[in-house]
Amino acid sequence: MKKLALHWQILIGMVAGIIFGLIASQFSWNQFVIDWIKPFGTIFINALKLIAIPLIVASLIKGVSDLQDISKLSKMGGRTIGTYIITTVIAVSLGLVIVNLFSPGKLIEEETRLELMETYGGEAAQRQEAAAQQRGQGPLQPLVDIVPDNIIGAATDNGNMLQVIFFVIFFGIGLILIPEEQARPVKAFFDGLNEVILKLIDLIMLGAPYGVFALLAALVVESPSTDLFAALIGYALCVLLGLAIMIFLFYPFLVRLFTGRSYSYFFKGISPAQLLAFSTSSSAATLPVTMERVQEHLGVEEEVASFVLPIGATINMDGTSLYQAVAAVFIAQAFNMDLSLGTQLGIIVTATLASIGSAAVPGAGMVMLVIVLGQAGIPEAGLALIFAIDRPLDMCRTVVNVTGDATVSMLVAKSVDKLGPPHVKEWDDNYPKDKDGE
Numbered sequence: 001m002k003k004l005a006l007h008w009q010i011l012i013g014m015v016a017g018i019i020f021g022l023i024a025s026q027f028s029w030n031q032f033v034i035d036w037i038k039p040f041g042t043i044f045i046n047a048l049k050l051i052a053i054p055l056i057v058a059s060l061i062k063g064v065s066d067l068q069d070i071s072k073l074s075k076m077g078g079r080t081i082g083t084y085i086i087t088t089v090i091a092v093s094l095g096l097v098i099v100n101l102f103s104p105g106k107l108i109e110e111e112t113r114l115e116l117m118e119t120y121g122g123e124a125a126q127r128q129e130a131a132a133q134q135r136g137q138g139p140l141q142p143l144v145d146i147v148p149d150n151i152i153g154a155a156t157d158n159g160n161m162l163q164v165i166f167f168v169i170f171f172g173i174g175l176i177l178i179p180e181e182q183a184r185p186v187k188a189f190f191d192g193l194n195e196v197i198l199k200l201i202d203l204i205m206l207g208a209p210y211g212v213f214a215l216l217a218a219l220v221v222e223s224p225s226t227d228l229f230a231a232l233i234g235y236a237l238c239v240l241l242g243l244a245i246m247i248f249l250f251y252p253f254l255v256r257l258f259t260g261r262s263y264s265y266f267f268k269g270i271s272p273a274q275l276l277a278f279s280t281s282s283s284a285a286t287l288p289v290t291m292e293r294v295q296e297h298l299g300v301e302e303e304v305a306s307f308v309l310p311i312g313a314t315i316n317m318d319g320t321s322l323y324q325a326v327a328a329v330f331i332a333q334a335f336n337m338d339l340s341l342g343t344q345l346g347i348i349v350t351a352t353l354a355s356i357g358s359a360a361v362p363g364a365g366m367v368m369l370v371i372v373l374g375q376a377g378i379p380e381a382g383l384a385l386i387f388a389i390d391r392p393l394d395m396c397r398t399v400v401n402v403t404g405d406a407t408v409s410m411l412v413a414k415s416v417d418k419l420g421p422p423h424v425k426e427w428d429d430n431y432p433k434d435k436d437g438e
Contacts, residue, residue: 013209014216014389021220030221038218044211045383047204049370051197053155053164056371058194060168065175065187079415080308083408084316085352090250091318091400092351095242095325096344104234105333109227157374165353165371219385232389235330239393242322246400247274251407259414261298269297269422270406277402278395283313286402293406300409301418308412312405319400321351323393324372331373331382343376350375 004012024033148154148163155164175183219228252263273290277283291309294300300308328347332339339347350372373380413419 009209010212010390011392013212017213017216018220020213021217024217024221033217033221037214039214041211041214041218044204044207044214045380047207048383049380051200051204054193055197055201055368056164057155057168058190058197060165061172061175061190062187062194065172065183065190076304076307076412076416079412080311080408081315083411084312084404087250087318087404087408088316088321088352089348091242091246091322091404092325092348094245094250095239095322096329096347098238098242099235099326099329099333100344102234102238103333104231104238105330107227107231107234108334112228165350169353228385231330231334232385235326235386236389236393238330239323239326240396242326243319243396243400246318246322247403251403254407255410258411259419261410266298266407266410269293270403273402273406274399277398283317283398283401283405286398287313290402290405294409297422298406298410299420299422300413301420304413304416304418305409308409309405312401312408316404316408317401318404319397320368322400323397324351324369327369327386328372328376328378331385332376332378334382334385335379337378339376339378347372347376 020037021033024030146163146166148167151164151167154167175186252266255261255266256263270290270293273286273293276289277286287309290313291305294309295302295305325347328351329339329344369383370380373382410419
């Protein structure tokens with residue numbers, strides 16, 4: 001008998017947790033759930049936090065060191081990295097605008113919010129106190145804080161993740177600049193370490209259905225208010241709105257503006273890769289199909305596609321970054337935390353850099369969210385509020401990631417005069433009829 005896919009297991013765990021929590025509330029089993037069920041959800045959250053530092057170190061060093069081809073393709077490499085970073089910053093900013101505009105976390109009533117604060121109050125209070133201390137410091141203190149005086153000490157706290165990212169990027173640049181024969185064993189070590197970390201993520205995600213069950217059951221018995229679920233729906237809609245704008249407006253606009261190819265041309269070419277991305281939730285698993293569609297159906301020459309797309313699968317996570325921005329502010333709103341403009345600008349920086357180290361596999365975005373929350377001073381325990389509906393959103397944001405990769409490949413190809421007509425015969429018959437790609 002074929003094993004049920006993990007995302008279906010997670011959805012079943014989510015529904016079962018809600019139902020069990022409602023039953024427990026009716027029969028006054030609240031303390032049983034808190035004492036015997038909730039700890040398994042806590043263990044799952046701790047496992048995600050446990051893997052955050054090793055993941056960012058291994059995957060980001062691998063991602064940066066893999067860019068050594070830029071020395072040979074500096075023109076193409078610079079445009080590729082620059083475009084990826086710009087689209088990621090725009091995605092994060094869009095997420096922040098949407099979540100601040102609609103404020104789904106404020107749908108939670110004060111009574112429910114007080115219950116949440118009672119449950120996670122200690123951690124939230126510590127974060128708020130730390131944030132208040134930071135606001136009292138000089139204007140350049142955030143810049144000073146990025147550079148650690150002790151990387152070992154910085155790596156002991158997820159709240160110092162930006163310092164770890166700075167060191168890892170610095171280390172990766174050094175790895176590129178030394179002779180290849182000297183860098184090879186170091187790079188091989190981190191490549192192997194990255195594979196180990198990805199396997200650990202797979203193992204942790206095997207426990208996701210049980211972790212979701214425990215988290216939702218505990219959440220229901222501790223706060224059985226319907227307003228919390230209304231807020232979750234609002235949060236999901238904010239994420240989906242942002243992702244839809246990226247897919248159906250932003251990327252086609254860039255393609256039309258810089259390449260002259262039409263909306264229908266672009267989507268007809270990339271849609272099979274989008275559907276595969278939706279079903280697998282993995283940019284890496286979709287990469288072979290993305291490359292085939294981009295080369296054969298969108299006209300990007302192999303020289304560009306083979307360089308731009310693998311890098312994109314590693315560092316371009318627009319959908320993940322947008323979701324992290326919405327999730328971070330939503331959790332802060334749920335805890336009634338007022339995020340300053342500086343803190344939200346910090347979210348843009350952290351989410352952008354964290355996306356570079358985000359593995360192109362299902363569930364990695366949730367791990368990277370721990371980094372964003374910790375850096376912004378938002379309680380990581382707030383993950384319990386959103387994890388249950390993460391899987392469907394993960395499927396959607398992977399579509400954004402893959403669509404962004406294809407878009408950037410077309411833009412870079414156009415800029416280096418490597419964008420021609422599609423190579424597939426059924427397209428060739430129609431292409432000359434309209435030079436704009438209609």
